Every structure is written in structure tokens, then in C-alpha cells.
Amino acid sequence: MTTAPTGYRATLRSEWIKLRTVRSTYATLAVAVIIGVGVGLLDVSSIAGHWDTMNATDKAAFDPVGDSLSGFQFGELALGALGVLAVSTEYATGMIRTTLAATPRRGALYAAKVLTAGLFALAVSQVFVFGAFFIGQAVLSGKHLDVGLAEPNVLRAVSMAGFYLAVVTMVGFGLGAIIRHTAGAMAAMFALVFLTYPAARALEGFSYLPDHLVLPNAVDVLATTHAPTGPHAARVPSLGFAYFDLALYLVVFLGLGAWRATRDA
Amino acid sequence: MTRQTTIEVPGETTIEARGLTKRFGPTVAVDALTFQVRSGRVTGFLGPNGAGKSTTLRMILGMDTPTGGQALVGGRAYRDLADPLRTVGSLLDPAALHPGRRARDHLGWLAASNSLPARRVGEVLEQTGLSGVAGKRVGGFSLGMKQRLGIAAALLGDPRIVLLDEPVNGLDPEGVLWIRTLMTSLAAHGRTVLVSSHLMSEMELTADHLIVIGRGRLIADMSMPDLIASHAPADVLVRTPHPALLADVLRGRGGIVRGEPDGALAVTGLTSEAISQLAAAHGADVHELTTRRASLEQAYMNLTESAVEYRASRATTTAPASASASTTTPEGPRR
Ligand SMILES: Nc1ncnc2c1ncn2[C@@H]1O[C@H](COP(=O)(O)OP(=O)(O)OP(=O)(O)O)[C@@H](O)[C@H]1O
Ligand SMILES: [Mg+2]
Numbered sequence: 001m002t003t004a005p006t007g008y009r010a011t012l013r014s015e016w017i018k019l020r021t022v023r024s025t026y027a028t029l030a031v032a033v034i035i036g037v038g039v040g041l042l043d044v045s046s047i048a049g050h051w052d053t054m055n056a057t058d059k060a061a062f063d064p065v066g067d068s069l070s071g072f073q074f075g076e077l078a079l080g081a082l083g084v085l086a087v088s089t090e091y092a093t094g095m096i097r098t099t100l101a102a103t104p105r106r107g108a109l110y111a112a113k114v115l116t117a118g119l120f121a122l123a124v125s126q127v128f129v130f131g132a133f134f135i136g137q138a139v140l141s142g143k144h145l146d147v148g149l150a151e152p153n154v155l156r157a158v159s160m161a162g163f164y165l166a167v168v169t170m171v172g173f174g175l176g177a178i179i180r181h182t183a184g185a186m187a188a189m190f191a192l193v194f195l196t197y198p199a200a201r202a203l204e205g206f207s208y209l210p211d212h213l214v215l216p217n218a219v220d221v222l223a224t225t226h227a228p229t230g231p232h233a234a235r236v237p238s239l240g241f242a243y244f245d246l247a248l249y250l251v252v253f254l255g256l257g258a259w260r261a262t263r264d265a
Numbered sequence: 266m267t268r269q270t271t272i273e274v275p276g277e278t279t280i281e282a283r284g285l286t287k288r289f290g291p292t293v294a295v296d297a298l299t300f301q302v303r304s305g306r307v308t309g310f311l312g313p314n315g316a317g318k319s320t321t322l323r324m325i326l327g328m329d330t331p332t333g334g335q336a337l338v339g340g341r342a343y344r345d346l347a348d349p350l351r352t353v354g355s356l357l358d359p360a361a362l363h364p365g366r367r368a369r370d371h372l373g374w375l376a377a378s379n380s381l382p383a384r385r386v387g388e389v390l391e392q393t394g395l396s397g398v399a400g401k402r403v404g405g406f407s408l409g410m411k412q413r414l415g416i417a418a419a420l421l422g423d424p425r426i427v428l429l430d431e432p433v434n435g436l437d438p439e440g441v442l443w444i445r446t447l448m449t450s451l452a453a454h455g456r457t458v459l460v461s462s463h464l465m466s467e468m469e470l471t472a473d474h475l476i477v478i479g480r481g482r483l484i485a486d487m488s489m490p491d492l493i494a495s496h497a498p499a500d501v502l503v504r505t506p507h508p509a510l511l512a513d514v515l516r517g518r519g520g521i522v523r524g525e526p527d528g529a530l531a532v533t534g535l536t537s538e539a540i541s542q543l544a545a546a547h548g549a550d551v552h553e554l555t556t557r558r559a560s561l562e563q564a565y566m567n568l569t570e571s572a573v574e575y576r577a578s579r580a581t582t583t584a585p586a587s588a589s590a591s592t593t594t595p596e597g598p599r600r
Contacts (some may be wrong), residue, residue, distance in 0.1 A: 007380060010348075021370035062532035082565060094361040097328055098418065099353055102378040103342040104327045 011103055011112040018175045019086060019116060028082040029124060032165075036075025037132045043070045048143045064147045065157040066224035068136020069129055072161065073216075076168045079121060080189040083172030084182060086117045087257070091180035110261040114173070114254055118220040122168035126162035133158045161223035167246045168193065168215070174253025177261050201235070212237035218245040277304045279426050279457040280325060284334030287320050287481075294320040296481035297334065302459050304425070307452045309472030309489075310461040313569055317481040318461045319357065322430050326355055338426055350379040350422030357430045364404025366396055368414055371403060375418055389417040394443075408435030416444065426457040433467055445471050465562035469572040479569050489561065496567045497559030501537045503530040503544070504553035511549045518543060529553070 007175060019025055044067050047054075054062075090096040103109045137146035148153045172189045179185040193215060200210035200217070211217055217235050221227055221242045228236055280302035287295040295317040302308045312318050323329040325336040335342065346352050362371050389411050390396045393413040403414060412435050419427055426548040429448075433441050448471055450459045450593050459492035460523070462468050468475070475492050477485040485492055505511050508530055512522045520535040532540060544551045 010378055010380045014374045017370065017374040017377055018363075018366075020366065022365045023375070024365065089363055093363050094358055095363050097323075097357060097361045098375070099354075099378075100328055101326055101357075102350055102375050104346070104349060 001116065003047030008112065012116055014102070015112050015116040016051070016120075019120060022085075022089070024085045024089070025082060025257055027229060028078045028085070032072075032075045032082075032124075034055070035072040035078065036069075036128055037135060039071030039074060040068050040132045040136055041071070041139065044068050044139045048139055048145065051143050051145065053105040057082065060229065062145075063224045063226065064137065064140055064145055065133065065154055065161075066220075068133050068149055069158070069161045069223055071132065072129065072165060075128070076193060077124065077190065079165050079169040080172035080193060081186060083117060083121065083169035083174075084176040084185040084189055086173055087113065087176035087261075088180060088185050092182050106262045107258075110258050114170070114258075117173050118166065118170055122163070122166040125165035125169070126159065126184060129158050129162040129165065147225070151225075156225050157225050161219070164215075164219050164222055167249055171215075171249050171253045174255075174257035178253075180260075204235075208234055211235040213245060213248075215245065215249065218242040222246075228259035278302070279304050279339055280428075280459060281337045281340075282321065282325070282334065283337075285331055285336055286333035287317070287324060287329060288332045293481055295324070295331075298478065298481065299334075299485055300476050300483060300486050302457055302476070304457040304473070304527055305452055305455050306473035307448050307458040307460060307471050308460055308474045308476060309468045310476050310478075311465075311468065312461075312478040312484075314463075318476045318478065319430055320481075321478070322355070322357060322428055322459075322461065325428065326353070328357075332420060335592035340524070343567075343598060347381040348381075348422070350375065350381065350424065352422070352424055353426045353428065354422060354424035355428040356412075356415040356419045356429075356432055357428075359408065359415040361436075362403050362411070362414070364546065365402055367400050368403050368406075369399040371414065372417060372421060375421055379422055381422055382568055385421050385423070389420045392420060393417040409440055412436055413440065416447075423502075427451055427459070429460045430459070432460060433462060433464060436519055440570075441467065465560065465565055469561040477565070477568060485568055492568070493559050493561055493564045495564075497564035499523075499556060499558050500531045500533045501535065501540055502553065502555040502557055503532055503540055504528075504550060505530070505544065505549050505551050507549045510547065511544055514543050514547050514549070515540065531557075 044064075046063060047067060051059075069190060090099060099109065100106070103112075137148075140146040147154050149158070168189075172185070175185040175188045175192075176182075179188060196214040197216045200214045203210045211234075218237055219242075220232070220236045221239050227233065227239075238241075278301045282298050282300050285295055285298040286293070298321060310318050310321075320329060321336075324331050325338060325343065325553055338346065343349060343353065349598070368390065369386060372389065373383070375381075376383060376386050387396070387399075390399050393416055394409065395413055395417060398410065403411065406414065412432065416429070417433060419429065427448075436444060445467065448460060452458050452473065460468075460471070469489065472489055474488050475485065476483070477492075485496075487495075502525070503511065508524070508528060512524075512530055515522050515532055515535060517528070518535060518539070520540070521533045523531045525531050535543075537554050541551060541554060
């Protein structure tokens with residue numbers, strides 16, 4: 001066999017084995033699917049069931065893509081947890097010492113971890129959102145409310161919902177690398193996803209910039225076919241700014257994680 | 266690869282510490298430690314709790330960055346080794362694993378990380394007697410089973426250097442015997458074994474050479490027989506119905522005589538032949554005459570005790586007492 005010395009491929013393979021040989025990976029994915037797809041299904045079923053009696057405002061707010069994916073507002077936490085656990089358990093269990101004995105170059109190790117968890121999260125997220133989208137459209141088709149991927153903004157909305165879930169996973173990953181304690185990193189991830197929204201709203205008197213920087217508002221633009229209307233419209237960033245948000249979160253959290261992971265274990 | 270073609274030269278320096286120092290805040294855990302570990306023998310790494318053994322091993326393995334000095338394995342810093350598991354196998358903490366992972370998978374990711382053939386996993390599981398529990402999650406393992414798994418991980422890359430931190434902890438008698446056999450056979454095949462332990466009787470059976478540290482500093486670096494001989498002289502046990510008479514005679518000839526609790530005499534400074542002749546000449550019957558080799562435990566106790574005195578005297582006076590200084594070999598005997 002060819003032996004690339006502590007080759008990059010070897011480190012990637014090793015990290016991939018780690019990811020798929022613990023139950024928490026499957027447990028978090030199962031929760032993400034059940035909540036993500038399940039809640040979205042309930043949402044669109046209820047809309048389809050009540051469509052004929054719904055008022056005009058609610059009908060205008062209806063988004064066949066966004067509503068079929070609404071379960072991931074909660075399902076994303078399970079993916080964030082997957083990201084946290086991918087790193088925090090190494091430190092919490094002390095296994096990191098075994099890892100470092102095998103792969104002493106911390107920078108390469110961290111990069112391999114990021115790449116493995118990131119690509120895995122991206123793949124499963126896309127499967128989830130496209131699955132939820134097609135199931136949702138099947139339900140909506142009963143009332144001819146469904147849309148196809150070829151219609152304007154639909155493919156972008158669905159794929160960006162998947163990309164957003166992968167970003168949340170990697171924010172969890174970064175927090176796991178920074179905090180190194182599972183419970184602490186979970187709490188921080190939860191706060192970042194859920195509590196930044198009311199915090200930014202409290203600052204609306206001064207500026208809408210905080211609103212534009214929080215993930216729940218960014219996803220309201222990214223994962224929908226049409227931007228929100230009404231009072232919420234001022235809160236959400238432009239589509240371009242929302243892309244910037246995702247990049248910013250990735251850079252900040254993975255960057256801080258990298259800084260921490262290359263110090264002494 | 267070079268691993269298979271390398272001919273291990275017994276006595277070659279494979280691990281080297283040069284002025285190795287580690288501070289944790291105000292604590293000096295390892296203090297300018299210089300030593301060499303050679304292949305083809307088992308080197309015991311001894312010292313009281315908190316002496317700095319584990320910290321030294323972590324620095325050798327590139328896990329802790331030294332505050333000063335350096336540690337080399339196979340002539341290189343550990344972090345510069347390509348596929349380090351092929352050169353150095355180590356067991357520091359048997360609990361350093363994910364409890365939810367199966368034993369086979371734990372070894373699986375390790376093997377993959379260093380491009381080791383997958384069959385090595387089955388081989389080391391067999392070698393450590395864990396084949397039957399290969400599919401079990403390691404969280405349910407007993408301490409001894411985790412210890413075996415840690416040793417399996419250390420052997421995975423078929424390394425020529427093996428570092429073990431208290432490997433017999435938690436092992437049953439059969440496991441203790443197994444690891445003793447393993448270490449001596451690795452050494453017999455020209456590999457380097459550096460093992461820390463607090464079990465002196467076990468070390469006495471296993472180690473050829475000893476490195477003793479206290480408070481982070483080197484106290485002794487010498488062969489097992491030398492260390493025992495220089496720090497705990499052998500004595501002769503004499504059992505006689507006339508202990509008072511014989512004790513006087515022996516003292517008159519320069520022997521140092523202590524009474525044992527059961528009335529026997531423990532004599533140093535005279536050979537058993539001399540004692541036997543003196544007893545016969547003075548009409549004292551001798552019922553037992555046994556030369557007792559001192560144990561490593563005694564030698565170790567004397568050694569570490571004097572090390573503490575040595576350090577205390579150094580702290581208060583500028584000139585170290587020459588008697589205690591002679592028991593220390595800070596540079597090692599082979600420099
Ligand atoms: N991460 C750390 N932070 C602070 N102090 C530390 C750390 N690791 C070790 N020490 C200190 O360094 C000293 C040496 O510890 P070390 O674990 O190396 O000793 P040891 O010889 O292995 O002891 P034992 O026989 O009990 O295992 C101790 O005083 C310990 O408290
Ligand atoms: Mg220790």
C-alpha cells in the first residue's frame with residue numbers, strides 16, 4: 001500500500017470514521033429529521049387544510065418553500081448539537097490526547113475536522129431540505145399551491161436553507177472548539193440561534209444593523225422565495241447581506257476555534 | 266517503508282531529553298531534565314507522585330510544549346514525525362477515548378490516521394486479548410480492559426519505541442504477567458521501552474535500567490543492579506541461640522548489626538563466610554545464615570529520601586553536601 005506520511009487523506013479518513021462511529025451523530029440527525037421534516041409537514045398540511053377559509057394577509061404571507069422548511073427553525077438545533085459534539089467530546093473525554101499522539105500537527109488536524117464535519121453537514125442538510133421541500137409540495141399540490149424547482153428563487157431558497165443548516169452545524173463546531181465543554185457550547189449555540197433575535201430587536205431604536213446580523217433574520221431572506229412584508233421587512237437584511245452573514249459566522253467561529261485548537265490541549 | 270527495513274541497534278539512543286523544563290505557573294513540574302533512553306532494554310521511569318513523570322512523557326509526545334529544552338524521539342521532535350504511530354507507541358491515559366465508540370472503531374480511526382493497514386486492528390485486539398469485546402462500546406469496559414485497549418493502540422503501528430505511563434494499573438495478575446512479558450520481549454527484539462510505575466516489585470522484575478526523578482529533577486540514571494547495590498547494600502540474616510554474644514563478636518570485627526523483631530541479627534559489613542567462621546570460632550551455633558539482596562523498593566526509598574534531603578540542604582546552603590551529591594548523577598552515567 002502507498003503510505004502518504006500522516007497524509008491529509010489519512011487524517012480526513014480518520015475523522016470520518018470518528019464521526020460515523022458514535023451514536024450521537026445518528027441521534028442528532030434523527031432528531032433533525034423528525035423535527036425538521038415533521039413540523040414542516042404539519043405546517044403545510046394545516047395550510048392546505050385551512051386554505052379556503054384563510055384571510056388575505058395570511059395567504060399573502062404564505063410561502064410554499066419557506067413553510068415546507070419551517071420545521072428546521074427547531075431542527076437546526078439538532079445540527080448545531082452535532083457540530084458541538086464533533087469537537088467537544090474529544091476534549092471532554094480526554095480523547096484529544098490520543099488524537100494528538102496520532103496527528104500531532106494541530107493545524108492540519110483542525111482543518112481535517114472542519115472539512116469532514118462541514119462536508120458531512122452540508123450533504124445531510126441538503127438531503128433534509130430537499131426531502132422536506134418535496135414532501136411539502138406533495139401535500140400542497142392537493143390545493144394546487146405547490147411550486148417547482150424551476151420557478152423563480154425556489155432552487156436558491158431550498159439550497160440556501162440547506163447551506164444555512166450546515167453553517168449552524170459549523171457554528172456549533174466552532175463553539176465546541178472554543179468552549180470545549182459540551183453543555184457550555186450547547187448553551188452558547190442555543191443562545192446564538194434563538195436569543196440573538198430578541199436581543200437585536202431590543203436595539204431597533206438605535207439601529208437595524210444588529211437585526212441584519214442575526215441568523216434567524218438572515219434565513220428569512222435566504223430560505224424563502226419572497227422577502228417578508230410588513231413590519232418584519234425592515235428587520236431582515238438584503239439577500240446579499242444575508243450571504244455575507246453566513247460567511248461572517250463561518251469565519252468568526254471557525255477562526256476562533258482554529259486559534260484555540262492550535263494552543264496546548 | 267523504512268520501518269520494516271530499519272535494523273534496531275540495541276543500545277542506540279532513541280529518546281533524548283535535553284534540559285527539558287516545564288513550568289505551570291509557579292510550579293516547576295520538570296526542571297532541566299537531561300537523560301537518554303536506549304533501545305534493547307526496558308527503562309523504568311520512577312519518582313514519587315507529582316515528580317513530573319507524566320509531564321515529561323507528554324512533552325516527549327509533543328502534547329505539552331516545553332518551557333525550556335527539548336525532547337527528541339528517534340532524533341526528531343515528535344511533532345515532526347511522519348505517521349508517528351509507526352515510530353512511537355504510547356499509553357498515557359487509558360480513559361482518553363470516547364465511551365460511546367466500539368473498541369474496533371477506536372482502533373480503526375487510529376489506524377486510518379497513520380495509514381496503517383486495517384488488519385493491524387484485528388491483530389492488536391488478538392494480542393491484547395480483546396477480540397471477544399471488539400464490538401463492545403468502550404464506556405462499559407473495566408479499567409483493566411481500557412488499559413489493554415490503550416496498549417493495543419500503542420502497539421498498532423508496530424513501533425520501535427514504546428512509552429507506557431503506569432501500564433499495570435488496574436490489570437489482574439494475569440494481565441500484569443502479560444505486560445511484563447510483552448515489555449521484556451519488545452526489548453529483546455531491540456525496541457525501546459520506557460515505562461513509569463510505582464510498583465517497585467514489578468519494576469524490579471521488568472526493568473533493566475532506571476531513571477529516577479524527584480521534584481522534576483534527575484536523581485539517578487543507572488542500571489537496576491547498580492542502583493540497588495549503591496543505595497541499599499545487601500545484608501546477612503543470622504539466626505542463633507546466642508544473639509547477644511555473636512552480635513558483640515561481629516561488631517568487634519567491624520560488622521554493623523541490627524536486631525530483627527524475631528530475635529535474628531541483620532548484619533552488614535561482613536560476608537556470610539566471615540560470619541560463619543567467627544560464629545564457629547566463638548562456639549555460637551548458627552541455625553540460619555542468609556544473604557539478603559536488597560529490594561528495589563528499599564533502594565528507591567533510600568534514594569528518594571536522600572534526594573529530598575539533598576534538595577533541602579541545597580535550598581539553605583550554597584554548597585551541596587558531597588555525600589548526597591555522589592548519589593545523584595545529573596548527567597547520567599554514559600555522558
Ligand atoms: N496541566 C497542569 N497544570 C498545572 N499543573 C500541572 C499540570 N500537569 C501537571 N501539573 C503539576 O506538575 C507536577 C508534576 O505532575 P506529573 O503528573 O507530571 O507527576 P507524575 O510524576 O506523573 O505523578 P504521578 O506519579 O502521581 O502520576 C505536579 O505538581 C502537578 O500538579
Ligand atoms: Mg503520572
